[in-house]
Amino acid sequence: MDFRTPELDKLAAETVPQAYFELSAEDARDRYFADTRMLDGKQLAHNRFRTNPRTLVDHLLDQLALTGNERWLDLGCGNGFIAEQIRPHLPQGQVVGLDIAPGVLDAARQRLAGVATPCDWIEGSADDLSMFSDNVFDRVTAIYMMHYVPDIAACFREVRRVLATGGRFVVTTDRPDSMVEMFGVHFAAMKQMDAPAHLFKATPKARISLDNGREQLAPYFATVELVTWQDQLRFTAVGPFLDFYAAHNYCCAASRPGDGLEPGFFTELRERAGEYVQQAIDRDGYFAVTKFTGSFVCQ
Structure with missing residues (x-):
């Protein structure tokens, strides 16, 4: 399934800036993920409005290649939404979720309370895995979270250390x-x-x-394979898209960089963006949001 078109390439060239926001791990912990609302909104939209019949979890399971008894460390586990779906594939294994934000970590703990597979939930940063011994995990994942890690290189060194021989590290971005x-x-x-x-x-x-991940991972892993995955969300009403937009902090403008703006700024931004989306729905029947994503599988 390939949603890429010359029109999208042209839009990207004209639209996406080279400069990007730099947000701190502390803000992630204390602001964006103090509770699960942002994650819940994104996850709901991806399930309700996707057009790819294969889900992100399907993609992840292909890359993890589980046999059922692996010890799995999920870095930045969030609210446990993905862990809950992968857990049944580890009936004789172990799940360890690590996250810097206690609010979402509590949600993961509650979500998987009482399941058959042993689960441990640890508060910590992905660039310091000193609480774990060497060669202890068969699988490690970092799913849409690596950009929050303060020291990415230190994280990769630590994963290399805790990953067992023959294990896999899957980085999704x-x-x-x-x-x-x-x-x-x-x-x-x-x-x-x-x-x-x-x-x-x-x-x-x-x-x-996906453009620069391989060069960052290559110093720490003998093989780094990129496996791409695409989806296209299609919104036929403005409201659900605007909820999705808000769950992304208005493309990060409402994160720390938005502090100090005039009252009502984001209300107006939401209304104006909604007008553009409604025009697309009136013209095409839906407003599309195309996901170009994938995973680096490292060994």
């Missing part, structure tokens, strides 16, 4: 132009509002993307 349609309406609306110049940046995922 996006291309810089993933969800370009959302960026298109976002920046168009901000231009209408004459928004501050410092808000015209890409998201922090550009820190480690």
Whole structure:
């Protein structure tokens, strides 16, 4: 399934900035993931509006190649949404979830309470795995979270240390132009509002993307294979898209960089973006948000 078109490539070239926001791990812990609302909104939208019959979890299971007895460390486990779906594939294994944010970690703990597979939930940063012995995990994952890690290189060194011989490290991230349609309406609306110049940046995922991830991983792993995965969300009503947009902190503009803006800024931004989306729905029957994503499988 390939959603890439010359029109999307042109939109990306015209829309996605080279500069990107740099958000701290502390803000991730204390602001964005103090509770599960942002994660819940994204996960709900990806399930309800996807057009690829194969889910992200299907993609991950292919890359993990589980036999059922592996010890699995999920870095940045969040609310346990993915762990809950992978857990049945480890009936004789072990799940260890690590996250810097106690709010979402509590949600994961509650979500998987009482399941058959032993689960441990640990608060900590992915660049310090000193609580684990060498060669202890058969699988390690970092799913859409590596851009929040303060020291990415230190994380990779630590994963190499705790990964057992023959194990796999799966790093899932996006291309810089993933969800370009959302960026298109976002920046168009901000231009209408004459928004501050410092808000015209890409998201922090550009820190480690499908474009630059291999070169960052290669010093630590003998093989780094990229396996791509695509999806296209199609919204036939404006409201659900705007909820999705808000769950992404208005393309990060409502994160720390948005502090100090006039009251009502994001209300107006939401309304203006919604007008562009409604035009697309009236013209095409839906507004598309195309996901160009994938995983690096490291051994």
